[in-house]
Amino acid sequence: MLEEGKIYLGTSRKPDDSINRPEYLDLKFGNRHGLVTGATGTGKTVTLQVLAEGFSNAGVPVFCADVKGDLSGIAAMGQEKDFLMKRAQDIGFADYDFQEFPVIFWDIYGEKGHRVRTTLTEMGPLLLSRLINASDAQEGVINIAFKIADEGGLPLLDLKDLQAMLNYMGDNATELSNKFGFITKASVGSIQRELLILEQQGAANFFSEPALKISDIMRTTNDGRGAISVLAAEKLMMNPRLYATFLLWLMSELFEQLPEIGDPEKPRLVFFFDEAHLLFNDAPPVLVQRVEQVVRLIRSKGVGVYFVTQNPMDVPQTVLAQLGNRVQHALRAYTPNEQKAVRTAADTFRPNPDFDCATVITTLGTGEALVSTIEAKGAPSIVQRTLIRPPSSRLGPITDQERKQVMSVSPVAGVYDADFDRESAFEILTRKAEAAAQAQAPEPAQPKSTGTIGGWTLPGFGTDDTPQPQQKEQKRSGYQRESVVEAAMKSAARAAATAVGAAIVRGILGSLRGRR
Template sequence: MWQVESIFLGASRKPDDSYQGPEELLLKYGNRHGLVTGATGTGKTVTLQILAEGFSDAGVPVFCADIKGDVAGLAKAGEPKDFLAKRAESIQLADYQFKEFPVVFWDLFGEQGHPIRATVSEMGPLLLSRLLNLTEAQEGVVNIAFKLADEEGMLLLDMKDMQSMLASMAERASELSGRYGNITKASVGAIQRALLVLEGQGGDHFFGEPALRISDLMRTSRDGRGAINVLAADRLMMNPRLYATFLLWLMSELFEELPEIGDPDKPKLVFFFDEAHLLFSDAPKVLVERVEQVVRLIRSKGVGVYFVTQNPLDVPETVLAQLGNRVQHALRAYTPREQKAVKTAAETFRPNPDFDCADAITQLGTGEALVSTLAEKGVPSMVQRTLIRPPSSRLGPLTPDERRQVIAQSPVAGQYDTTVDRESAYEMLAKQAEAKARAEEDQRAREAAQKEEAARGRWTLPDMDGDGRRERAPAKPRASNRQTVAEAAMKSVVRSVGSSVGRALVRGILGSLKKGF
């Protein structure tokens, strides 16, 4: 593969609207981050598309979210159209060709791409609390749950692990409160309800194993082009908090796992954060500080982060100051906030004496942008009014059959499709509960036996053997008193004879006595 040193973005225009020269993004400054802004329908998605194409051609893997389904067109070659040919001619793009790019589709729900998962432990208490929109007190309980799981050797992998851990903490609240701080059943109950809401929104698909391996996002094709990882986000956007938290988790994972490499000749990975305002909307200060820290330090890991949003005011100033490569599409200036956004955007560019930047932002047509990238020695170039180049891949979405074909040919096909449920906190706590129930049942049986023994031993016999107590000897079987018919008849005869003899004897005695008188 040939060596690529820059990405061709388009051609700048002179004040008379004639061709001036190419506008390029130097790859060695590709990890200095960037910003793509503009109102709806001004061409942000196409700019994202040509940036992804350029980085891929240079052998740089890309990760981006597909909010509307249009980015999926990267997987198929574009089709000749008159307006594309006209655009290529006007910017003097002589070698304009249509081609497809190596795309890997991902989907948190496993419907339009390979399932993508993380464990609860990898998410961490801060991001999980942000995802569940918890209060400070409830976040403290989540921190205790993670601490307790570490100390007791329990893995928190999926949502049922977290739910079981919280239930166990509620049962042991009096014991644990003395060690970790107050654990109220109300806080535990609120967290459990938040988990149920998240589960109902499909969040349970995200937590589990096999977890995503960062290395699978950093593949290159056989011809040396970087893989373009496209996250299907049309359904995910129905839960904006899950979308923003997931992308922030992914960015944090890249920061933690990749080694320090300084300033490489080209990035190791480029990360596009579309709808970036969702990341910072209502975000607590600690989370904004976390984003700022990751953006500032991840550059030395060779990762470039490009925020894509409608308004530059969506990104905090502390983060905005670190974004060296800028592409500003048209903004509207009807409301005071929009007018402030135009002014802010204009002030962040290095001025061009040929035009007023603030006026130009409101007058840009579709496919036009103000572009300023880092030039030699990392100095921002003078802002130029630029006509963005046409993409080489398809403009628009894929058909379901085309998507399924790309998924089937993916290098990670079959690796993440089947969920793995190994022993973790849920199973361990279930075993503990079962063992406790058996122990309690055995204890009740022993206590019942002891009571029965005590009741039998309440009466004693005299000491006949000198050992303090004499056990009652087993009773001998008693003879039966029942008679046979013959025995009854014989006894009747004997009684009759006896009675007659007795009467005769009495009469004899009485007769003798009478004779004597």
């Protein structure tokens, strides 16, 4: 029943309920992405657990989110139960055995796993705008804030850094508008209010250091199994936008950092995106377009992305077309919209002449699914009505004591548990503001602060180290043409800023590239 190079999913049945054949997912096509759908209580989580077990045993690291808490049982050995043994017997699974799997628990809040963080600089302006549901004008201001930070050598690491940057932009809106485009204090204030709400929802736990290293979710054990990283998302789901943005950031990090390897014999990592509809709800077209681009291109880097959701219509058609491996659990069709969803799901499969997909989808039992995977030459297999195999690990959650035991022997124990706050935009801007304030004091012997950072002069922090004789300012009206000297100075400043900013390169989703 178990075959080398393949993951056993279950056994299909003929229309007369007799056993047909075992259904496999070929590891060679594991990076062709996938979709697991079905109504609540139909067995999606168990299917995810079975897939994660199979990839782990094949030496493929896995990252998945535990949105209900019951996926944590994958870290414990399964227990013999009547319904599990009956399912194994019904599908002819003679090799069925119990085992525990190497698991690393993660948690943004640090309560049920190791702390997982990133910085605002690494997340980038596009995903941050998505996180606070920014308007077009607000998104423009956020992009300017990141531009100033990149050019001025002002690391944006946590929320207080961005708040300090926004305060600075509001105080110097006129000068900065001349260089970067129109900035209004109203937009700055709106963003600050949204950041305050975000902070109250716990985002301050996420934006800090040390940032998560991608290598720590791509580990294998000494016996060759892939580590399964489980993100505790029960509390995180109280802020679904943060949950979706975090997983999207992680997917973009994988895309930006991993090298091209073509189509390997097995994936380098498999990424499960549970509650995938949260990613696309109210998402602007540009974000959906870039997600589709990442999903399409990340395959060549050996990463498989599997979306888990209730309805295939939750995923845009452009993304849905990239998902080659499909597991469809039961859907209910009581309303016109639900009936449309059933027809959509049925139309995504390669038809089986033995039955009508749309009819079968509404009659599937718990733990039963329509399965179609990529076969030889990259073509999808004919859809089969399949009884999903029972998992080898525990069904249901582990205890708090068991979780602590797993975390104590984790390969990343102690690495991410303590916060690290290095000098960043908040400290730099505060220091420069204090220096500028002192320079304005009536002390003739004290030189002014330049406010020059990374070769670029920040408005509001002075422009010259040498005290200049005070002259009565002449009133000007209308547009004044800048002198040749002024133009040359501005050109030199821009060139210096460009030289500093040349090392800052952002990828498709705005995350930082080439920094490690």
